[in-house]
Amino acid sequence: MKIFISADLEGINGVAAPEDVEETGSGYQQARVFMTEEVNAVVSGAFAGGATEVVVCDSHNVAANIKVEQLDDRAQLLRGDTRANSMVHGLDESFDGLILLGYHAKFGTQNAILDHTFSPSMIRDLRVNGVSVGELGFNALFAAEKGVPLIMATGDQSLEKEAKDFYQEVETVVVKYAEGRFCARCLPRIKTQDMLVETAEKAVRQAKEKKPVAVPDSLEMEITFQQVNLADGAMRVTGTRRADAMTVAVKAANMEQLMAVRQVLFNAAAGFYNPLF
C-alpha cells in the first residue's frame, strides 16, 4: 500500500503569520521543526495503518522546508522545486491514497490562516469547470484523475470545511483555530500529534474503500487575477480566452495538462506584475 503525503506549511500547528512561512521570517526555522514533527506523526500513523511505502512531497515555496535529518527513516522525501507537477509531483496511479498535510483554505476565506490560492498577490480565484477550488481541490482533482482518493487533510477549521465540501468522506484533523487571517488559537502540539497519528492510521486502513471524486472528461480552468494587468500578461499564452477584465480561461483534456498550463499562465502573468501599483 503506497501513500503520498503533500506537505504545506501554512496549516501546521504553531504557524499563524507571514513571518512563520517566509524563508527570512523570524518564525520560519521553528515552523520547519513543527512541520517535520507533523509529517513524522502522519508517516508513523500511515505505517501503523498498513502502508508499505510513503512518499512525502515537500510542497511549500521552494520545497526545502522539511528537516531531512529529523524525518522518519521509513519515508521517502521529494525535496526541491522546478518540477512538473508542483505540490503533487511524483504522484501516479500506483498510489492508494493522498494525504494533504498542513494545507490552508483558498484565497478569500474568512477566519483562515494565511488563506491563498497558489499566490496571494496574484490569484483571487481559480475555477475548474465553474467550481472554485483552492490548492486542496486542485491537487486532489489531479490525484483523482489517476484513481487516487484524498483520504486525509489537516490544517485549521476552514481548511477542514473546504476538504469536507470537496469530499465528504475525507478524514480531517484540525490542529488550530483561525481567529482571523494571521491569528490562530493553537491546540497543544502533543495533543494534535496524537490526533495526526490516530487519524492517519484510520485513513490509511480505510483507503482501499475510498473512491476518488469524478473528474470530467473535458476541463476548463478560469483564473481570476488580482489585477487587470496580470490577466493581460496571462493572455499571451496560446489558447487562452478573456472571460472578463481580470479572468483568463483555458481548456485542457486532463488535470495533468491543467497543472502545466496553470504554471505557464502564472509565469506569463508574473511578467506583467508591478508591486508598486
Ligand SMILES: [Zn+2]
Ligand atoms: Zn505553502
